[in-house]
Amino acid sequence: xxxxxxxxxxxxxxxxxxxxxxxxxxxxxxxxxxxxxxxxxxxxxxxxxxxxxxxxxxxxxxxxxxxxxxxxxxxxxxxxxxxxxxxxxxxxxxxxxxxxxxxxxxxxxxxxxxxxxxxxxxxxxxxxxxxxxxxxxxxxxxxxxxxxxxxxxxxxxxxxxxxxxxxxxxxxxxxxxxxxxxxxxxxxxxxxxxxxxxxxxxxxxxxxxxxxxxxxxxxxxxxxxxxxxxxxxxxxxxxxxxxxxxxxxxxxxxxxxxxxxxxxxxxxxxxxxxxxxxxxxxxxxxxxxxxxxxxxxxxxxxxxxxxxxxxxxxxxxxxxxxxxxxxxxxxxxxxxxxxxxxxxxxxxxxxxxxxxxxxxxxxxxxxxxxxxxxxxxxxxxxxxxxxxxxxxxxxxxxxxxxxxxxxxxxxxxxxxxxxxxxxxxxxxxxxxxxxxxxxxxxxxxxxxxxxxxxxxxxxxxxxxxxxxxxxxxxxxxxxxxxxxxxxxxxxxxxxxxxxxxxxxxxxxxxxxxxxxxxxxxxxxxxxxxxxxxxxxxxxxxxxxxxxxxxxxxxxxxxxxxxxxxxxxxxxxxxxxxxxxxxxxxxxxxxxxxxxxxxxxxxxxxxxxxxxxxxxxxxxxxxxxxxxxxxxxxxxxxxxxxxxxxxxxxxxxxxxxxxxxxxxxxxxxxxxxxxxxxxxxxxxxxxxxxxxxxxxxxxxxxxxxxxxxxxxxxxxxxxxxxxxxxxxxxxxxxxxxxxxxxxxxxxxxxxxxxxxxxxxxxxxxxxxxxxxxxxxxxxxxxxxxxxxxxxxxxxxxxxxxxxxxxxxxxxxxxxxxxxxxxxxxxxxxx
Ligand SMILES: *[C@@H]1O[C@H](CO)[C@@H](O)[C@H](O)[C@H]1NC(C)=O
Ligand SMILES: *[C@@H]1O[C@H](CO)[C@@H](O)[C@H](O)[C@H]1NC(C)=O
Ligand SMILES: *[C@@H]1O[C@H](CO)[C@@H](O)[C@H](O)[C@H]1NC(C)=O
Ligand SMILES: *[C@@H]1O[C@H](CO)[C@@H](O)[C@H](O)[C@H]1NC(C)=O
Ligand SMILES: *[C@@H]1O[C@H](CO)[C@@H](O)[C@H](O)[C@H]1NC(C)=O
Ligand SMILES: *[C@@H]1O[C@H](CO)[C@@H](O)[C@H](O)[C@H]1NC(C)=O
Ligand SMILES: *[C@@H]1O[C@H](CO)[C@@H](O)[C@H](O)[C@H]1NC(C)=O
Ligand SMILES: *[C@@H]1O[C@H](CO)[C@@H](O)[C@H](O)[C@H]1NC(C)=O
Ligand SMILES: *[C@@H]1O[C@H](CO)[C@@H](O)[C@H](O)[C@H]1NC(C)=O
Numbered sequence: 095x096x097x098x099x100x101x102x103x104x105x106x107x108x109x110x111x112x113x114x115x116x117x118x119x120x121x122x123x124x125x126x127x128x129x130x131x132x133x134x135x136x137x138x139x140x141x142x143x144x145x146x147x148x149x150x151x152x153x154x155x156x157x158x159x160x161x162x163x164x165x166x167x168x169x170x171x172x173x174x175x176x177x178x179x180x181x182x183x184x185x186x187x188x189x190x191x192x193x194x195x196x197x198x199x200x201x202x203x204x205x206x207x208x209x210x211x212x213x214x215x216x217x218x219x220x221x222x223x224x225x226x227x228x229x230x231x232x233x234x235x236x237x238x239x240x241x242x243x244x245x246x247x248x249x250x251x252x253x254x255x256x257x258x259x260x261x262x263x264x265x266x267x268x269x270x271x272x273x274x275x276x277x278x279x280x281x282x283x284x285x286x287x288x289x290x291x292x293x294x295x296x297x298x299x300x301x302x303x304x305x306x307x308x309x310x311x312x313x314x315x316x317x318x319x320x321x322x323x324x325x326x327x328x329x330x331x332x333x334x335x336x337x338x339x340x341x342x343x344x345x346x347x348x349x350x351x352x353x354x355x356x357x358x359x360x361x362x363x364x365x366x367x368x369x370x371x372x373x374x375x376x377x378x379x380x381x382x383x384x385x386x387x388x389x390x391x392x393x394x395x396x397x398x399x400x401x402x403x404x405x406x407x408x409x410x411x412x413x414x415x416x417x418x419x420x421x422x423x424x425x426x427x428x429x430x431x432x433x434x435x436x437x438x439x440x441x442x443x444x445x446x447x448x449x450x451x452x453x454x455x456x457x458x459x460x461x462x463x464x465x466x467x468x469x470x471x472x473x474x475x476x477x478x479x480x481x482x483x484x485x486x487x488x489x490x491x492x493x494x495x496x497x498x499x500x501x502x503x504x505x506x507x508x509x510x511x512x513x514x515x516x517x518x519x520x521x522x523x524x525x526x527x528x529x530x531x532x533x534x535x536x537x538x539x540x541x542x543x544x545x546x547x548x549x550x551x552x553x554x555x556x557x558x559x560x561x562x563x564x565x566x567x568x569x570x571x572x573x574x575x576x577x578x579x580x581x582x583x584x585x586x587x588x589x590x591x592x593x594x595x596x597x598x599x600x601x602x603x604x605x606x607x608x609x610x611x612x613x614x615x616x617x618x619x620x621x622x623x624x625x626x627x628x629x630x631x632x633x634x635x636x637x638x639x640x641x642x643x644x645x646x647x648x649x650x651x652x653x654x655x656x657x658x659x660x661x662x663x664x665x666x667x668x669x670x671x672x673x674x675x676x677x678x679x680x681x682x683x684x685x686x687x688x689x690x691x692x693x694x695x696x697x698x699x700x701x702x703x704x705x706x707x708x709x710x711x712x713x714x715x716x717x718x719x720x721x722x723x724x725x726x727x728x729x730x731x732x733x734x735x736x737x738x739x740x741x742x743x744x745x746x747x748x749x750x751x752x753x754x755x756x757x758x759x760x761x762x763x764x765x766x767x768x769x770x771x772x773x774x775x776x777x778x779x780x781x782x783x784x785x786x787x788x789x790x791x792x793x794x795x796x797x798x799x800x801x802x803x804x805x806x807x808x809x810x811x812x813x814x815x816x817x818x819x820x821x822x823x824x825x826x827x828x829x830x831x832x833x834x835x836x837x838x839x840x841x842x843x844x845x846x847x848x849x850x851x852x853x854x855x856x857x858x859x860x861x862x863x864x865x866x867x868x869x870x871x872x873x874x875x876x877x878x879x880x881x882x883x884x885x886x887x888x889x890x891x892x893x894x895x896x897x898x899x900x901x902x903x904x905x906x907x908x909x910x911x912x913x914x915x916x917x918x919x920x921x922x923x
Contacts, residue, residue, distance in 0.1 A: 121193065122223040127185040129153060129177075134160055137228035140168070144183050148279035152176035153183050155195055155205075156281075157230055157246070159352060163373050168230055168253040168354060169246050171195060172205035173281045191222045191234060191243065209234060209244045230255045251281070254344070254355040260298065261290045261334075261341025270341060275359040286361035294454030295484065295492060296333070296340055299389075300361055300382075306389040307361055308382045309500060311450045312459075312492065313342075314509060315485040320450035321381070322507020328353065328367070353378075374848050380881055384874070389453075390500050393428020397449070399503040400874060403723050409498070410444050410523065411435075411515035428499070433516050437476035440517030443469065449511040450502035451482060456495050459484055463491035469512065480513045593654045594669035596680055601625065601671050605635055615688075615737075619754055624683060632683040633668060637676065646672055649757070653679065655727060656753035663717030665740055665750040679757070684748060686741035689804070693736060699807045699840060704847035706745060707804050711855065712880060713747040714739060718797055719873040721752055722790045729753050732788055734796035735777045736803055776811035776821070780893045781867055791867035794876065795893070798862025802826050805856060807840030823863050824894045830860060854879070857886050865893035 119136050121127050132143035141160040144153050145167060154176050157169040172195050177183040182198035194203035222243075226232050234244040247258045252274050254260065259270045271289035275281045287301050295312035311320025313333045328351050331344045346353060352368035362382070366375035382388050385405055386398035392406035393415070399405060406425030408414060416427045435441055463471065465483050468491030472478035477495045484490025486509065498513070515523075604625030605612045614622045620639035626632055650670065657667040671678040689710070692698045702710075714734075721729040731738075731752050740748045779795035781787045799810045802822050810822040822838075829835045835856050836849060858879050864870050869890060871879065879886050 119227075120223045120225045121185060121187055123187045123189070129181045129183040133226055135226045135228040135230070139228050140226060140230045142226050142232060144177075144181075146180070147275075147281050148277075150176075150279045151180060152178060153180050154281060155183070155185055157226065157232060159368070162352065162368055164375070166354075166375070167281070168251075168255055169232070169249075170251050170281050171246075173251055173275075174283060175205040177204055187222065187224060193224050193232075193234070193244075207234070207244055229257050231257065251275075252284075252357045252359075256345045257343060259339075259341035259343055260288065261296070261339065262292055263339050265338045272357045274357045274361060277359050284359055286357060286359075288357045288363065290340070290342060291455065292340070294457040295459045296342075297454060298342065300357070300363065302361060306453075308363075308387055308389055309453060312454050312457075312484065315487060315489075319509055320387075320502065322504060329365070369850070372848065372850060376848075376850065378882075383881065384878065386502050390426060390428075392425040392501070394497040394499050395429040395431075395501075396425050397446075397501040397503050398425075401505050403728065405723065409446070409501070409513050411513070411519035428497075431516070433518060435514065435516045440520065441514060442517075442520045443472070443480070443512040444515050444520065444523055446503070446511045446513060448504045448506070448508035449482075450500075450504065450508055451492065451511060452480070452494060452498035453500045454492065454494075456497070458493050458495065459490065460493075461485075461490045464489065465491070467491065468493060472512075472514070478514065480511060482509060482511045593650065593657050593667075594680075595650075596669050596671040596678075598671060598673035598676065600627065601635055601678060601680070603628070604633065608635075608637065619751070634681040634683045635671075636679040636681065638678065649677060652753075652757045656729075656757055659721070659727065659729070659753065661717055661720040662746065663713045663748055664720065664752060665748045679754075681750065684740040684742050686743065686745065688737045688750075689739040689741065689747065690736035692741070693804055693807050693840075694809055696842065700842045702840075702843070704843055704852065707843070708851070708855070710739075710741075710745070710747045711801055711804055712877070714749065714800065715797065715873060715877050715880065717747070717749040717752075718793055719877055721749075722793065722873050727753075727756075728790075729756065730788055730790055731793050731796070732782075733774055733777070734793055734800060735774045736800060736809075739800070776809065779863075779867065780865060789867065790872065791870050794862050794870045794873060795867075797873070797876070798859045798870070798892075799823065801855065801859040801862065802838070805840065805852065805859070806838045807842060821894060823860075823892050826856060826860060827889075827892050830856070830889065854886070857889065860889050860892055861886060863892040864890055866890075 118125075119133050121133065127133065127143065129144040132141045134141045138160055140157050142157045143155070145156055145158065145165065146153055147167065154167075154173065155171040156167045158165050158167045171193070175195075177195070177197045179197060184196045184198070186194055186196060188194050188203075188206070191209050192207045194206040196203050222234065222236055224232055225235055229247075232246040233242040236243060247255075248270065250258050250260075250270065250272055252272050254272060260272065262269045269289060271287055274284035274286035276284040285303050286307070289299060289301070291297050291299050291309070297312055298310035298318065299306050300308040309320065310318035313319070317323055317331060328346055328348050329344050330347050331342065333342050334340070344355070353365065356364045356366070358364050362380050364377050365379040366377045368374075369376045384400045385391055386400040392398045395409045395412045396406050396414075397409055399407065408429035411432055412429035413432050414425075414427075415430045419425075419427050460468075460471070461484060465488060468481045468483070471491065472481040472493045475493075475495070479494050479496060479498055481491060481493040484492045501511070502508070602608070604627050605623040608621075608623050612623045612625065614624050614634060616622065620637045623635045623637065624632065625635050649672065653667065653670045657669075660666065665684065666682045667679060668682060669680045671680060686692075692702060718731065718734065721731060729752055731749070733751060733754075734749070738749060738751045740750050742748060777796040777799050779788075779792035782792040782795075799822070803810060806822060806826070808822050826835070826838045829837050835853055838856060839847070839852060858871075858876055861879075862870055862876065869887075871887075
């Protein structure tokens with residue numbers, strides 16, 4: 095009895111001793127750290143020990159958040175020197191005060207610090223120890239000295255914590271920077287770095303090896319000029335300039351929040367915060383966030399505005415260098431002056447507001463000059479192309495000498511930028527300014543009369559239109575055909591972009607004479623066959639079944655335009671084949687079939703976890719955005735659906751059949767005879783299904799349906815045999831309304847998904863299928879909403895198109911186009 099109590103007591107004492115040992119926060123020359131042991135910082139925030147990232151078997155020594163259930167490593171000692179043989183690792187402090195990692199009893203360390211403490215010096219090595227602080231900093235302390243002799247904060251890996259510097263030590267010439275991991279399973283140094291550029295005005299840049307991907311813009315006294323903070327932030331950023339050091343650090347204003355800044359393995363800066371309730375990290379910001387944030391998106395003298403449909407425009411006085419590329423999405427070649435700039439002969443500066451400043455690597459900063467002197471300075475030097483206030487409060491002079499690149503125009507935030515323009519440009523802008531002030535009254539009167547006139551006109555037209563409808567006249571007044579503004583440049587395309595044509599024999603051989611065995615499927619515009627070319631390349635051949643009556647040249651021109659659209663989420667057109675009556679399109683072949691084979695299949699959908707579904711949805715969204723916005727052709731897909739989403743070997747989604755309506759029907763301005771335009775039941779927006787009106791917003795509707803299908807694993811139509819009036823949209827809406835929206839999630843996804851994110855996605859999905867096209871977001875806001883915790887506009891009851899679906903899946907229609915919105919007259923079959 096007594097002996098057993100003593101034994102129990104002993105056991106308790108022993109475990110207390112063990113506990114004390116485990117929570118100790120130091121490593122000394124007398125105390126090693128073996129694989130399996132950890133030391134924990136004194137406030138319990140961070141732990142240090144051996145770990146293996148992701149699926150890796152290799153052992154690394156690192157620091158992670160101690161209280162976060164999902165192991166999240168913030169620092170790694172031996173990122174490039176792992177221990178291959180697991181569990182034999184030991185961390186020791188050697189006789190010179192170096193922290194060293196050994197593999198078993200090997201005498202050579204796999205990794206070591208390099209503190210170079212002189213052996214014969216005054217330092218008593220047993221008074222040296224490494225201590226893990228509650229800030230996440232591992233420091234080498236000397237009991238007899240105050241300073242840290244070494245600290246892990248000076249050797250950051252890919253994660254920044256409050257207090258970690260990024261910048262330069264001007265004395266030693268060394269810099270503090272971050273380098274990405276290679277992959278989630280491999281923390282060794284990857285290709286991406288985040289560092290501070292010291293040229294011109296200091297800026298943060300992300301580089302892919304040596305190529306700039308993103309820059310922050312110069313510091314304006316409050317924040318980075320190119321990273322306007324949206325609302326109050328939990329993070330307080332500051333730029334510190336000492337005689338010896340220039341660096342950027344941040345601090346957290348709310349210490350109860352766990353957060354960090356990571357340069358992830360794909361080169362994105364991520365700022366996650368830990369959500370205790372949900373036990374997961376929640377990303378509050380990703381950089382670069384949109385197209386415009388990518389370095390040099392619109393080239394030299396181009397400016398990027400992500401709120402515009404066409405994101406690139408030229409600065410005043412400039413025009414696209416390569417109009418053809420510019421027109422076809424690619425602004426990266428930039429702009430050139432419309433006229434030669436005659437320096438000192440009437441030239442001057444135009445003010446652009448809310449701008450991200452151009453790359454400052456060719457800029458000079460003079461903090462002593464005010465803005466007036468800055469202008470004088472710039473005006474007097476003919477190679478000065480622009481200037482601005484260096485500080486938000488108006489002080490300091492930033493002047494650029496040479497090309498202005500990587501400029502952005504914000505909706506909010508940014509600063510005024512003054513750009514040098516020639517005399518004619520200056521004159522034009524003055525005239526329009528003066529004109530506007532003197533003619534104000536006249537304009538007001540004019541406006542009023544126009545409005546009144548419009549009201550009368552609209553009422554009259556409405557009355558007339560209704561009358562015609564009632565009389566069953568499906569004919570509408572023909573709208574003048576929409577001419578593409580630079581159609582003359584299609585000859586230029588032929589010069590520098592020749593679309594390969596495949597001859598019929600090649601295609602016949604490749605597809606074994608269109609054998610049934612090679613048939614991959616058939617869609618609205620014809621059948622698709624797999625083919626293998628003699629060089630081994632695998633292709634997909636779309637044999638168009640619809641004779642558009644279009645000429646060969648027109649057809650080729652259209653295919654060439656469409657083939658120039660290149661994006662990782664679009665299926666690439668490789669060429670075409672034209673032979674007598676046959677018109678065929680040759681595509682890259684994708685092995686993983688289309689999305690509908692996966693998501694609607696009980697067994698296969700189990701393979702799709704949330705991450706994959708998430709990535710597929712985002713990929714599709716990016717592809718559609720590209721069609722709508724980045725491509726100056728402004729393609730409206732009109733038939734987005736699961737079977738039109740193909741997957742490559744890495745499960746990246748690729749949209750197919752885009753532009754096909756255009757290829758088959760021809761340039762929309764040519765369409766005046768009856769052509770078939772395809773939409774698919776269940777995906778068509780009400781205004782398209784009912785009235786044949788299509789726009790980017792009808793694609794947004796189809797995207798919303800697709801998003802809900804991917805999350806739920808159910809078809810919008812055809813799933814609810816019991817009650818045909820119930821479709822997925824309605825189902826999702828009703829669950830949403832009743833606050834049970836997670837019940838819509840595909841059961842084969844299990845329970846392991848981030849609820850908040852999934853709810854946000856479903857919410858965006860429902861927003862996309864709103865009845866009124868005006869209530870639906872644009873694709874760029876869709877992407878923004880999917881990626882950010884920004885409040886989503888409130889939802890109204892969406893459109894349950896099927897309830898009143900009067901059309902079969904293929905409708906015959908003739909189409910016109912009027913700028914962005916096309917009107918298709920539905921004639922029924
Ligand atoms: C791994 O361990 C084996 C024996 O356990 C040894 O022969 C081998 O050299 C070790 N490899 C490394 C890289 O240390
Ligand atoms: C290596 O260390 C282990 C304990 O970790 C010990 O049992 C073994 O004898 C050592 N081997 C040598 C060669 O020192
Ligand atoms: C260690 O530091 C010394 C001087 O600071 C330097 O010369 C030496 O190259 C460093 N060694 C390593 C392995 O970095
Ligand atoms: C080294 O420091 C320890 C602890 O401060 C002390 O006990 C020891 O006597 C010192 N040894 C020498 C040689 O100074
Ligand atoms: C920072 O320093 C490291 C080595 O000290 C060097 O490799 C790297 O190029 C430097 N980064 C920049 C931006 O100069
Ligand atoms: C990084 O650079 C490599 C080689 O230049 C390129 O293949 C890759 O696509 C780039 N990645 C990004 C994200 O820019
Ligand atoms: C942010 O940091 C700066 C400088 O470190 C400091 O002056 C300021 O008070 C801080 N702001 C907040 C809200 O913590
Ligand atoms: C960061 O903020 C905390 C409290 O908000 C403060 O105690 C700490 O000194 C700050 N650190 C720096 C480096 O400004
Ligand atoms: C104009 O600025 C450039 C770049 O700073 C400089 O090289 C040149 O000497 C300046 N020219 C004049 C006339 O000041």
